[in-house]
Amino acid sequence: MMLPESSTLSYDLLIDQQFLFTLGKQDLSVQYINFPALVFTGKCPQELKGKFINEVVHSEDLEVFRKLISSLKEGEEKQCILRLRKGNGTWESFNFRCRPYKQGEEEMVLSLAIRTPDKSRPEEDHEKVNFLRNEYEHLLESLDEAFALVDVIYSPEGEAIDFLFLKTNPSYEKQANLKNVVGKTVSEILPGYSRSMLKKIGEVAVTGKPVRFQEKSKSLGEWFDLYAFKVGADKSRQVAFLFRNITEGKASEEKMQEELVRNQDHLRESKELLQTVFDTTNLGIAVLRTIYAEDGSIADFEFARVNKVIREMYLQQDVIGSRYTDVSKYGMEMGIFDAYKKVMETGEPFDEEFFFAQEGYNNWFRVTARSNRDLIITTIEDITKVKLEGEALKDSLKFKKELVETTPEVIMIVDLNSFKVKYINKDLLPQAGITKERVQSLGLAEILPFIHPRDREKMLDLHKKLLKSSNDQIYDIELRLKLSGVTWEWFNVRGKVFLRRDETWVDEYVLLVRNISEQKQTQRALLKAEKLSIQGELARTFAHELRNPLASIGMVGEVMSQKIPEAQKEELKPYFEILKRSTKTLNNLVSNLLNAANYTPAILEKQDLSEILDNTISNASDRIYLSGIKVVKNYGGNYTVMADKEKLQIALLNIIVNASEATTPGEGIIEIDIETRGTEYILSIKDNGHGMEESEIEHLFEAFYSKKENGLGVGLSSVKNILEEHDAQITVSSEPDKGTCFKISFHNAAEI
Missing domain, CATH: 3.30.450.20 (PAS domain)
Incomplete structure (x- = not known):
C-alpha cells in the first residue's frame, strides 16, 4: 500500500518541518544537512558541508549552543532555542534537540531542529494544517502494515550510513516489536543493522525507484517483507516503509526443509529416478542453482544436476558444483548466461535458437530455461538436422x-x-x-x-x-x-x-x-438399375401368377351375386361392389406391372386427344376426389393426333398424378388446356403445387432420378420415352412455391 499522491506535496505537515544536522563535536562543522533545512536556509550542500554552524545560526546564540554541545554526555539529550537564518535573510526560532552520535569511530552530534509555533499564521492556516495532519494520522493508524518514515543520513562521501525515524504508526510497534523509535537513528536502536539494507534504502532516496524485498533482521532475529518508497521532492532524502512480519511463514518453510531432510532416503530415490529420466531423453538437461552477491544481485549459477547429454557436451567433464562462468565460455559469448539471469529476475520462461560456429562445429541449438525458486531448469537440443x-x-x-x-x-x-x-x-x-x-x-x-x-x-x-x-x-x-x-x-x-x-x-x-460424389452417384444408379432389372423379372413373374387367381375371384363374385336370394341382394350389394372394384384395381395393378417390366413398341393410330384426356382424368378420378383437387378443363372439340391410346394414357396419367401429389390437399388446382398452333396442338397441364428448382428440372426425365422419399425415378423417364415414340416434344417450367407447367406438342394428324 502507498500513501496518497498528495503526500508528496504536504509531507512537511506530517513531520512538522524537522531539520536534521550531523555536526563534528569538536568544531561544530556541518557533516550532513537534510533537504528541508537546505530549502529553509537557501543554501546548497557544498556551501555548508564541513563548515562551521555559524553560517546559519544567529551569532548571539552560538555561545549557548557551544556550551550545550560541550556538556553533552553519552546517552544524554539536551535542548535549546536557536535562531536560524532563512534564505531571505530573516530569522526564525527552532527548538534544537541534541545528543551524542557516532559515525564509525568518529564522535559527532546529531541535532534535530523543530520549528517553534508561529502565532502570526492565520487561524485558517492552523485549521488547514491540523486537518491535513489528522487525515495523515488517521490513514497511518488504519494501516494493517507497519509504517515508518525516515530521513536518510549520508557520509561526506555520499554513502548512506544511517537513518533517523521521523514517524511510525501503531502497527510498527506490533510488527517490529520496537518501541519509542521516533527521533532515534537505526544505528542507535539496532547497532548491527544490515549494511546492504542501508544501501538499498539510500538508493531509493536518491533514485526515487521503490523496491520490495524480504530481509531477515539479525538484530531482531525475524523476517520482514518490506516495501520502501521515496517521499517528498526530488532532492528530499526521506523514505517511507511498509512492511509485514513474515517470520511465521518462514518458520513453516524451514519446517518443510527439516521434513525434507528427514526424508532424505526417499529424496535420494527420487533423485535417482529423476536422473534415470534425464538420461533417457535426447535433450540436454541441467539444473542450475542461483548464486547471489552481497547486494542481492545474481552473480553466477552453479551446476546442481545434469544428464548424460550435457556431460557429453562438456566432454565428460564433471561440472556438478562448478560455476557456469568458469566452464561455459561459449555460453557466455552467445549471451545464454545473460538470458538465464533475465529468467531469474523476471520469472519469464526463455526459448531461443542459437547458431554455434566454433572449433569446426556449425550446429544449431535450441535452448529453453524456466525458473523454480532459486533454481533454473534448462534444456539444450541439437536441432541442426531439422x-x-x-x-x-x-x-x-x-x-x-x-x-x-x-x-x-x-x-x-x-x-x-x-x-x-x-x-x-x-x-x-x-x-x-x-x-x-x-x-x-x-x-x-x-x-x-x-x-x-x-x-x-x-x-x-x-x-x-x-x-x-x-x-x-x-x-x-x-x-x-x-x-x-x-x-x-x-x-x-x-x-x-x-x-x-x-x-x-x-x-x-x-x-x-x-x-468422388459423381462416381458415388453413378455407382448407386447402376446398383439401382440392377435392382430394378431384378424387380422387373419379379414383377413379370408376380403379375402372371396373379392373373388366374384374380380372374377366379372375379368370376366367383359374379356367380355369388346371382345365386344369393333376392332378399339379401340389396343388403350385400355394397360388399359385392367393393369386391368388384378391388378386383379391377388389382387387375390394373398387374397390367401396370407388366407394362413396367415389358417393352412393346407403340402402335400409332388416329385418336382424339380430348377423348384420351377425358379417359385419363376418369382413371385418376378416385385420387383426384380423395385429394380434394379441382380439375379445370379448358378444351373442347376434336383434336386428332397419331397415338397409341393405351400408352399415351399411361404417360398423361403419370403427369396428372405427379401434379396432384405436388399440390396441397383441398387447395390443389390442375388446369388442362389444348391450343392450336399452326400444324401442332400444344397440350398444357399446369398445377399450383410446390414447384421445383432449376437444378431439379434438368434431371427430371433422367432414369432413376426422384425427389420422392420412396420413388424409383422411372415414371417421368417412361413418360419421355412414350412421348418420343409419339414424336411429341415436352418442356417443363416451374418456380418454387408457385407451381409447375408441362407443355407437350403433338402433330395435327388431320394435316398429315
Whole structure:
C-alpha cells in the first residue's frame, strides 16, 4: 500500500518541518544537512558541508549552543532555542534537540531542529494544517502494515550510513516489536543493522525507484517483507516503509526443509529416478542453482544436476558444483548466461535458437530455461538436422508447388508441430465456404466439424496411422464433407508422410483429396438399375401368377351375386361392389406391372386427344376426389393426333398424378388446356403445387432420378420415352412455391 499522491506535496505537515544536522563535536562543522533545512536556509550542500554552524545560526546564540554541545554526555539529550537564518535573510526560532552520535569511530552530534509555533499564521492556516495532519494520522493508524518514515543520513562521501525515524504508526510497534523509535537513528536502536539494507534504502532516496524485498533482521532475529518508497521532492532524502512480519511463514518453510531432510532416503530415490529420466531423453538437461552477491544481485549459477547429454557436451567433464562462468565460455559469448539471469529476475520462461560456429562445429541449438525458486531448469537440443532439412525443404518447395498446382486433386500439407494446415493448393469445397484461404487459417480440430459425424473416427484413425507409418506407406479413406445444411459430398482422402524429424517423429504429412460424389452417384444408379432389372423379372413373374387367381375371384363374385336370394341382394350389394372394384384395381395393378417390366413398341393410330384426356382424368378420378383437387378443363372439340391410346394414357396419367401429389390437399388446382398452333396442338397441364428448382428440372426425365422419399425415378423417364415414340416434344417450367407447367406438342394428324 502507498500513501496518497498528495503526500508528496504536504509531507512537511506530517513531520512538522524537522531539520536534521550531523555536526563534528569538536568544531561544530556541518557533516550532513537534510533537504528541508537546505530549502529553509537557501543554501546548497557544498556551501555548508564541513563548515562551521555559524553560517546559519544567529551569532548571539552560538555561545549557548557551544556550551550545550560541550556538556553533552553519552546517552544524554539536551535542548535549546536557536535562531536560524532563512534564505531571505530573516530569522526564525527552532527548538534544537541534541545528543551524542557516532559515525564509525568518529564522535559527532546529531541535532534535530523543530520549528517553534508561529502565532502570526492565520487561524485558517492552523485549521488547514491540523486537518491535513489528522487525515495523515488517521490513514497511518488504519494501516494493517507497519509504517515508518525516515530521513536518510549520508557520509561526506555520499554513502548512506544511517537513518533517523521521523514517524511510525501503531502497527510498527506490533510488527517490529520496537518501541519509542521516533527521533532515534537505526544505528542507535539496532547497532548491527544490515549494511546492504542501508544501501538499498539510500538508493531509493536518491533514485526515487521503490523496491520490495524480504530481509531477515539479525538484530531482531525475524523476517520482514518490506516495501520502501521515496517521499517528498526530488532532492528530499526521506523514505517511507511498509512492511509485514513474515517470520511465521518462514518458520513453516524451514519446517518443510527439516521434513525434507528427514526424508532424505526417499529424496535420494527420487533423485535417482529423476536422473534415470534425464538420461533417457535426447535433450540436454541441467539444473542450475542461483548464486547471489552481497547486494542481492545474481552473480553466477552453479551446476546442481545434469544428464548424460550435457556431460557429453562438456566432454565428460564433471561440472556438478562448478560455476557456469568458469566452464561455459561459449555460453557466455552467445549471451545464454545473460538470458538465464533475465529468467531469474523476471520469472519469464526463455526459448531461443542459437547458431554455434566454433572449433569446426556449425550446429544449431535450441535452448529453453524456466525458473523454480532459486533454481533454473534448462534444456539444450541439437536441432541442426531439422534446420538442414528445413532448408532443403525450402529449396524444393518451388518445384513441389508448381507440380501440385497442375494436379486436379486438392493437396494439403499438415504441420504436426502447430497442428495446422501448412499448405493447400486450391479450394477444397468453395460452395460450402471451404476455400484455400480459410483452410490455411484453421487448425485440425477446427476442420473436424466439416466432416460427417460418422466419418470423423475414420479421419482420426488415418491421422494415428500416419504418425506411426513408414515413409513408403499410403493410407486412404472415403468420407463426407458438409456442402450446406444436411447436404454432404463424398471425398477420397489419401495420406502419406511428408517430412520426418527422425525414425520416431513425423513433422508433416500430405493428404490428397478428390471429390468422388459423381462416381458415388453413378455407382448407386447402376446398383439401382440392377435392382430394378431384378424387380422387373419379379414383377413379370408376380403379375402372371396373379392373373388366374384374380380372374377366379372375379368370376366367383359374379356367380355369388346371382345365386344369393333376392332378399339379401340389396343388403350385400355394397360388399359385392367393393369386391368388384378391388378386383379391377388389382387387375390394373398387374397390367401396370407388366407394362413396367415389358417393352412393346407403340402402335400409332388416329385418336382424339380430348377423348384420351377425358379417359385419363376418369382413371385418376378416385385420387383426384380423395385429394380434394379441382380439375379445370379448358378444351373442347376434336383434336386428332397419331397415338397409341393405351400408352399415351399411361404417360398423361403419370403427369396428372405427379401434379396432384405436388399440390396441397383441398387447395390443389390442375388446369388442362389444348391450343392450336399452326400444324401442332400444344397440350398444357399446369398445377399450383410446390414447384421445383432449376437444378431439379434438368434431371427430371433422367432414369432413376426422384425427389420422392420412396420413388424409383422411372415414371417421368417412361413418360419421355412414350412421348418420343409419339414424336411429341415436352418442356417443363416451374418456380418454387408457385407451381409447375408441362407443355407437350403433338402433330395435327388431320394435316398429315
